Amino acid sequence: MTGLRPALSDRAMDAPDPARPGLPEFRAAAASITGAAIRTPLIASALPGMEALRLKLDCLQPTGAFKIRGALNAVARLAPGARGVVCCSTGNHGRALAWAAGRAGIPAAICLSALVPEAKVRAAEALGARVIRIGTSQDEAQAEADRLAEAEGLTPVPPFDHAHVIAGQGTLGLELIEDAPDLETILVPLSGGGLAAGIAAAAKALKPGVRVVGISMDRGAAMAASLAAGRPVEVAEVASLADSLGGGIGLENRLTFAMCQDLLDDVVRVTEAEIYAGMLALLEGERVVAEGASAVAHAAVLAGKIRLTGPTAALITGRNAAPKQIAAIAARAPVRLGDITVEAPA
Numbered sequence: 001m002t003g004l005r006p007a008l009s010d011r012a013m014d015a016p017d018p019a020r021p022g023l024p025e026f027r028a029a030a031a032s033i034t035g036a037a038i039r040t041p042l043i044a045s046a047l048p049g050m051e052a053l054r055l056k057l058d059c060l061q062p063t064g065a066f067k068i069r070g071a072l073n074a075v076a077r078l079a080p081g082a083r084g085v086v087c088c089s090t091g092n093h094g095r096a097l098a099w100a101a102g103r104a105g106i107p108a109a110i111c112l113s114a115l116v117p118e119a120k121v122r123a124a125e126a127l128g129a130r131v132i133r134i135g136t137s138q139d140e141a142q143a144e145a146d147r148l149a150e151a152e153g154l155t156p157v158p159p160f161d162h163a164h165v166i167a168g169q170g171t172l173g174l175e176l177i178e179d180a181p182d183l184e185t186i187l188v189p190l191s192g193g194g195l196a197a198g199i200a201a202a203a204k205a206l207k208p209g210v211r212v213v214g215i216s217m218d219r220g221a222a223m224a225a226s227l228a229a230g231r232p233v234e235v236a237e238v239a240s241l242a243d244s245l246g247g248g249i250g251l252e253n254r255l256t257f258a259m260c261q262d263l264l265d266d267v268v269r270v271t272e273a274e275i276y277a278g279m280l281a282l283l284e285g286e287r288v289v290a291e292g293a294s295a296v297a298h299a300a301v302l303a304g305k306i307r308l309t310g311p312t313a314a315l316i317t318g319r320n321a322a323p324k325q326i327a328a329i330a331a332r333a334p335v336r337l338g339d340i341t342v343e344a345p346a
């Protein structure tokens with residue numbers, strides 16, 4: 001099996017992919033999202049022994065996740081006369097796109113399969129989006145999004161593998177280095193890789209020596225598995241406390257796989273028990289309510305999988321956990337996920 005990209009020695013001579021966002025695109029995105037997205041605070045960790053750790057609280061954004069950065073930038077860059085936007089998303093991206101389109105007065109269609117819980121359907125509808133419930137899988141919902149794009153002339157805005165979305169997420173990298181020029185390491189939750197690719201490209205453009213580490217759960221992490229395999233691969237989706245980190249990267253991935261391959265310094269994987277401990281540390285130690293995807297950096301540090309050797313930032317990406325799950329973790333009760341039960345740390 002050959003890799004998608006040529007050997008490292010040849011690659012160094014490659015011209016950078018013109019579709020990849022660079023510093024001008026990150027700066028333009030920052031200008032476009034100002035006033036809608038918040039410049040979120042970077043606060044010191046309150047946990048003993050974690051003085052080097054700072055938390056970038058992007059969970060404070062409207063809709064409860066950083067994804068409005070990419071969605072706002074994609075909407076700002078629509079061609080004049082665009083009829084609207086369409087996506088297929090079960091999670092934070094759909095909500096972000098509905099919100100960004102609503103703000104711009106542009107129609108948004110969000111395609112969701114029958115598997116998506118009613119609460120998420122109502123959340124997208126409450127933001128003024130047209131919600132289309134179709135099929136019984138993500139693939140069927142995606143097929144409908146593709147059909148609508150074609151039939152109604154809507155512009156597809158995918159959740160991660162898109163230059164404008166990556167540029168929007170990359171504004172986090174600019175803010176981190178501008179607000180903390182001493183940062184040595186940035187810890188980023190990793191799923192489709194739009195966030196990690198954007199942050200790594202933007203932060204390294206300002207500070208080439210900064211290390212960027214992606215963190216995923218140990219089961220069902222498509223980008224982590226793809227980077228290990230050297231090409232995009234499919235993984236079986238399994239329930240996780242970090243549900244926002246599930247889903248594939250697309251076997252035809254255009255940008256995020258190659259960008260993560262080139263720009264991430266390391267990828268670390270954490271177990272569900274470690275994510276539980278991370279969520280507990282966020283709640284009890286930091287007094288921050290966040291979803292499992294946002295707890296992977298704490299999970300990795302507490303498990304000894306990452307050592308804090310200098311100023312380090314952890315991206316706290318979202319707060320859209322079910323209140324019942326937060327309550328269970330605060331009470332140190334077991335959490336049932338599909339066929340597994342995750343116990344509190346001893």
Ligand SMILES: *Cc1c(COP(=O)(O)O)cnc(C)c1O
Binds near residue numbers: 092191
């Ligand atoms: C989408 C998401 C991520 C991961 O972003 P990718 O660009 O898919 O890697 C992390 N945390 C939260 C809360 C998210 O919604």
